[in-house]
Amino acid sequence: MEPSLRVAACSSRLGIDLDALRANYRAIAERVAPARCGAVVKANAYGLGVARVGAALYREGCRDFFVAQLCEVGPLARVVGSDAAIVILNGLDPESEAVCAAVGAIPVLNSLLQVARWRAHARALGRPLPAALQVDSGMSRLGLPPGDAVALAADPVLPRELDLRLLMTHLACADEPGRAANGDQLAAFRAVAAHFPDVPASIANSGGVFLPADFHADLARPGVALFGVDPGPNAQGLCPVVRLDARVLQIRTIEAGTGVGYGLDHIAPAPQRLATIALGYADGWPRCLGGGGAAWHRGARLPIVGRVSMDSLTVDIGALAENDLAEGDFVELLGPSQSLAGVARDAGTIAYEILTRLGARHARIHVENGIADAVLPGENP
Ligand SMILES: *Cc1c(COP(=O)(O)O)cnc(C)c1O
Numbered sequence: 001m002e003p004s005l006r007v008a009a010c011s012s013r014l015g016i017d018l019d020a021l022r023a024n025y026r027a028i029a030e031r032v033a034p035a036r037c038g039a040v041v042k043a044n045a046y047g048l049g050v051a052r053v054g055a056a057l058y059r060e061g062c063r064d065f066f067v068a069q070l071c072e073v074g075p076l077a078r079v080v081g082s083d084a085a086i087v088i089l090n091g092l093d094p095e096s097e098a099v100c101a102a103v104g105a106i107p108v109l110n111s112l113l114q115v116a117r118w119r120a121h122a123r124a125l126g127r128p129l130p131a132a133l134q135v136d137s138g139m140s141r142l143g144l145p146p147g148d149a150v151a152l153a154a155d156p157v158l159p160r161e162l163d164l165r166l167l168m169t170h171l172a173c174a175d176e177p178g179r180a181a182n183g184d185q186l187a188a189f190r191a192v193a194a195h196f197p198d199v200p201a202s203i204a205n206s207g208g209v210f211l212p213a214d215f216h217a218d219l220a221r222p223g224v225a226l227f228g229v230d231p232g233p234n235a236q237g238l239c240p241v242v243r244l245d246a247r248v249l250q251i252r253t254i255e256a257g258t259g260v261g262y263g264l265d266h267i268a269p270a271p272q273r274l275a276t277i278a279l280g281y282a283d284g285w286p287r288c289l290g291g292g293g294a295a296w297h298r299g300a301r302l303p304i305v306g307r308v309s310m311d312s313l314t315v316d317i318g319a320l321a322e323n324d325l326a327e328g329d330f331v332e333l334l335g336p337s338q339s340l341a342g343v344a345r346d347a348g349t350i351a352y353e354i355l356t357r358l359g360a361r362h363a364r365i366h367v368e369n370g371i372a373d374a375v376l377p378g379e380n381p
Contacts, residue, residue: 038064040223174207261306
């Protein structure tokens with residue numbers, strides 16, 4: 001079937017601009033050079049599809065990839081070359097050692113227990129296993145206390161069992177350049193890193209990329225900035241990667257006093273022109289945007305009225321001229337008029353959450369090298 005006809009089966013279209021993604025990777029890589037630039041593609045590449053995103057970043061030169069869990073390694077490994085390293089940020093789960101070693105992934109060892117289990121597996125295999133070591137420099141989330149890491153550095157047997165590829169830490173406040181915690185964490189991490197002079201160091205997520213060069217260390221680990229989200233006040237010039245459009249299902253005019261949607265939460269104060277849009281909370285549109293957020297069309301803001309349903313929401317189209325919008329037309333939910341950050345602000349959350357929840361029901365339109373292709377729900381990317 002013709003691509004355009006297949007796409008008609010979906011009432012919403014999620015545009016994923018892989019050229020913009022690659023431009024963002026290039027810009028960040030230039031910014032952190034001579035440090036290397038990796039890419040965090042956990043959670044299915046922040047919801048955008050790890051197969052296409054991983055392949056595009058590999059083509060752009062990325063060789064250091066980060067996922068959160070071992071189950072995320074396979075779909076990424078299939079689309080990148082064997083010279084790419086895949087690091088598992090959440091660590092080494094019990095009973096996963098054999099699978100982790102077999103796929104050649106690099107677990108981040110976050111606790112002494114994980115270190116001991118990975119070393120035991122290395123002894124059983126009779127060869128050193130690749131590993132990253134995380135130091136908790138002050139965030140209290142994951143990683144070894146500095147003292148435990150320093151003690152490991154003094155263990156003469158360690159290099160025979162672990163091939164340490166990376167020493168890393170994570171910043172709690174990288175998106176707030178003015179916070180003293182950033183400098184405190186840098187100092188705490190450097191004190192440990194001095195004991196591992198031959199192991200590459202990594203500190204910066206997207207926010208850290210826009211902190212001073214000290215924070216770039218040997219390898220940066222940006223995630224959200226690759227997808228065009230500004231990670232803090234110093235970030236500028238990133239290209240938007242996603243856009244989301246959804247069809248108008250129906251248009252109606254209601255009399256003053258008429259209720260709209262579940263619970264009839266909205267009562268028209270005056271005659272009102274409404275459009276029902278094919279996008280709901282099952283598509284990742286936050287339900288809390290009922291009565292708060294908006295869609296956009298031809299530069300006009302179309303406020304959401306009433307509750308967001310599972311498969312639809314209703315907007316006031318009074319700002320548009322009569323024939324500006326018809327049944328079947330598309331309105332913009334994310335794009336030039338409305339950013340991820342804007343939607344996040346309206347929903348009282350962060351752009352990461354909006355992005356990672358965008359849902360599986362949209363037709364995904366990828367653009368790479370200027371060429372568009374569509375993937376429908378359930379199809380292989
Ligand atoms: C998610 C994550 C990143 C990437 O964070 P962004 O803010 O999306 O750049 C980097 N490092 C670790 C340890 C993470 O968990």
